[in-house]
Amino acid sequence: MELRLINEQGQPTTSVAASDAAFGREYNEALVHQVVTAYLANARAGTRAQKDRGAVKHSTKKPWRQKGTGRARAGMTSSPLWRGGGRIFPNSPDENFGHKLNKKMFRAGVSSILSQLAREDRIAVVDQFTVDTPKTKLLAQKLKAMGLDDVLIITDTLDDNLRLSSRNLANVNVVEVRNADPVSLIRHAKVLMTRSAMARIEEMLA
Numbered sequence: 053m054e055l056r057l058i059n060e061q062g063q064p065t066t067s068v069a070a071s072d073a074a075f076g077r078e079y080n081e082a083l084v085h086q087v088v089t090a091y092l093a094n095a096r097a098g099t100r101a102q103k104d105r106g107a108v109k110h111s112t113k114k115p116w117r118q119k120g121t122g123r124a125r126a127g128m129t130s131s132p133l134w135r136g137g138g139r140i141f142p143n144s145p146d147e148n149f150g151h152k153l154n155k156k157m158f159r160a161g162v163s164s165i166l167s168q169l170a171r172e173d174r175i176a177v178v179d180q181f182t183v184d185t186p187k188t189k190l191l192a193q194k195l196k197a198m199g200l201d202d203v204l205i206i207t208d209t210l211d212d213n214l215r216l217s218s219r220n221l222a223n224v225n226v227v228e229v230r231n232a233d234p235v236s237l238i239r240h241a242k243v244l245m246t247r248s249a250m251a252r253i254e255e256m257l258a
Contacts, residue, residue: 053167055250058176062198068177070170070250074257077160077167087161087234090151098147105130105138163257165237175243177250181205186216195224204240206232208248229253 053076054067070076110130118125132140169175183190191214195203202223207214210228218226225236229252237243245253 053170055170056173056176058178058198060178060194060198062200068247068250071254071258074163074254075167075170075175077163079168079171080160080164083157083161084164084234087153087158087165088238090153090158091234093149093151096149098143098145098149100143100147101145102139102142104140104142105132107142108136108138110137159257162232162234162237165234166253166257169237169243174241175245177245177247180246181207181214181244182211183213183217186213188217188220191217191224192221195221198244200242200244202241204232204236204243206243206245206249206253208246208252229256 053070053072055070055075056064057066057068058064108130110128112128115126115129116123126134129137131137166175183194195201203225205214205218205224205226206229207226208229210226214226218224223240225240227233227236229249232253
């Protein structure tokens, strides 16, 4: 598999050979869906909580007598059938939304995403990508000169200047190789990675 190697002006200079195991896999839509769903589910926090009939504020007094009123019998106002009563199966804060996904499946799913991005010419490689000072304007100008707007930048090691410069750019995300997730790979229009980052990805997905 060949990936485009571009310069700092965004012009393609040559191509770089990439591993077929990481960038030449066939697209498996079902696997990619499972990987993305599991990633989003595992990132979900159980922060919602509801009250059952024992936790709501209520009186234990019987609302009316058992017989003779013509109304349905009722024992207490905390019944789930009543307005303001407790829930039958309430959501708890410690609810676990996680999905189990094998490492082999996750790696295959990421490889499938990268391979499809490569076929769609949405991946570009640079020798190195840095900024001299932590200035958002400098990074924005550099990306504009390269013709990149909505981009995920993957580096081998995260430089502080690059990280600070990208924080205030809405459609720009800078991550290390180990933090490149499948959702970000799909969401951004382009993926820009350094040569060292590409080598690490090939090593991880081999």
